[in-house]
Amino acid sequence: MRIFVTGADGFIGSHLTEKLIDLNFDVKALSYYNSFNNIGWLKNINEKKLKNLKIVSGDIRDFNFIYNETKNIDVIFHLASLIGIPYSYLSPRSYVDTNVIGTLNILEATKQNKISKLIHTSTSEVYGTANYVPIDENHPLSAQSPYSASKISADSLAFSYFSSFNLPVTILRPFNTFGPRQSNRAIIPTIITQIANFRKKIKLGNLTTTRDYTYIDDTVMGFVNCISSNDINGKTINLGTGNEYSGEQVLKIISNLMKINTSYKQDNKRFRPIKSEVHRLVSDNKLAKKLIKWKPQYAGKKGFETALTKTINWYLDQENLRNFNTDYNL
Numbered sequence: 001m002r003i004f005v006t007g008a009d010g011f012i013g014s015h016l017t018e019k020l021i022d023l024n025f026d027v028k029a030l031s032y033y034n035s036f037n038n039i040g041w042l043k044n045i046n047e048k049k050l051k052n053l054k055i056v057s058g059d060i061r062d063f064n065f066i067y068n069e070t071k072n073i074d075v076i077f078h079l080a081s082l083i084g085i086p087y088s089y090l091s092p093r094s095y096v097d098t099n100v101i102g103t104l105n106i107l108e109a110t111k112q113n114k115i116s117k118l119i120h121t122s123t124s125e126v127y128g129t130a131n132y133v134p135i136d137e138n139h140p141l142s143a144q145s146p147y148s149a150s151k152i153s154a155d156s157l158a159f160s161y162f163s164s165f166n167l168p169v170t171i172l173r174p175f176n177t178f179g180p181r182q183s184n185r186a187i188i189p190t191i192i193t194q195i196a197n198f199r200k201k202i203k204l205g206n207l208t209t210t211r212d213y214t215y216i217d218d219t220v221m222g223f224v225n226c227i228s229s230n231d232i233n234g235k236t237i238n239l240g241t242g243n244e245y246s247g248e249q250v251l252k253i254i255s256n257l258m259k260i261n262t263s264y265k266q267d268n269k270r271f272r273p274i275k276s277e278v279h280r281l282v283s284d285n286k287l288a289k290k291l292i293k294w295k296p297q298y299a300g301k302k303g304f305e306t307a308l309t310k311t312i313n314w315y316l317d318q319e320n321l322r323n324f325n326t327d328y329n330l
């Protein structure tokens with residue numbers, strides 16, 4: 001089975017690509033073109049595994065490129081996206097170009113190349129602040145940032161291709177995923193890297209918001225399980241543990257695990273505009289259990305701590321830590 005992964009150079013995509021190689025799939029990975037020959041986190045995959053991977057550089061905004069690269073492909077995992085919320089305030093147009101037009105290109109290539117399965121990646125951010133918890137897939141959508149608006153648009157296009165052309169597309173909706181290789185824009189890496197750089201007053205934004213933190217290995221298995229799952233065309237499926245933690249709790253847990261006393265220093269740059277702040281996200285994952293037999297292995301307080309320990313150990317490796325700065329990261 002030939003699999004094409006977009007966003008393979010990124011955090012989730014690189015882990016997914018690695019897992020697919022381990023499972024002996026024939027994988028073609030799309031890395032975002034740049035003139036430095038930089039293949040992002042794919043460089044972290046060991047050489048032996050990399051030999052079994054075909055890497056192409058390009059841009060999802062270019063339909064011809066995507067069309068040509070997806071001939072003879074059976075399954076597409078579409079993860080390429082601009083994902084930073086703060087940067088979406090500064091450059092909303094680029095989010096439309098990448099997340100909406102880019103996704104349209106993937107949908108059209110899937111249709112024209114008669115690909116058997118497309119897994120499109122959404123995000124829990126599309127729900128906005130929870131009206132009720134846990135959030136199931138019927139929860140209303142609320143675009144509280146240009147990022148969220150672009151992902152809602154992309155999801156709608158995906159669903160429209162299922163309705164109009166019977167396209168075999170499934171929308172996977174991960175909640176906050178964390179683990180090795182995540183950008184320190186996100187709260188967990190920013191806490192760990194600041195502590196690792198001997199800071200005691202940890203600069204952070206809003207600590208009252210709660211999120212459903214899902215470990216990368218669990219998120220990856222959600223994608224992998226879709227390969228063998230039938231009856232998921234046209235479905236939207238949440239991937240989250242069902243547990244929620246506030247930023248304050250996360251800071252406390254990580255400080256305990258790293259055996260250090262920390263305090264919090266408010267960094268105004270890290271706050272979202274008031275109406276754009278999403279206060280609460282926690283997933284109902286019954287549908288994932290039913291349709292793709294997904295059960296997070298790192299759920300509950302114990303699971304969260306185990307996953308955080310793995311994450312901390314990865315960032316504490318000096319080779320890895322060198323890739324991250326402790327300043328505010330858009």
Ligand SMILES: NC(=O)c1ccc[n+]([C@@H]2O[C@H](COP(=O)([O-])OP(=O)(O)OC[C@H]3O[C@@H](n4cnc5c(N)ncnc54)[C@H](O)[C@@H]3O)[C@@H](O)[C@H]2O)c1
Nearest residue numbers: 007009010011012032059060079080081121123174176177
């Ligand atoms: N990280 C999370 O917590 C989280 C949660 C929910 C959903 N998601 C979704 O998962 C997907 C992957 O996110 P991630 O956390 O790995 O982010 P990431 O930024 O690490 O990966 C995204 C990748 O997309 C690539 N890309 C951007 N523009 C491109 C373009 N024009 N052409 C080709 N490639 C391009 C980038 O090079 C990047 O490596 C995204 O669709 C995101 O919306 C992530």
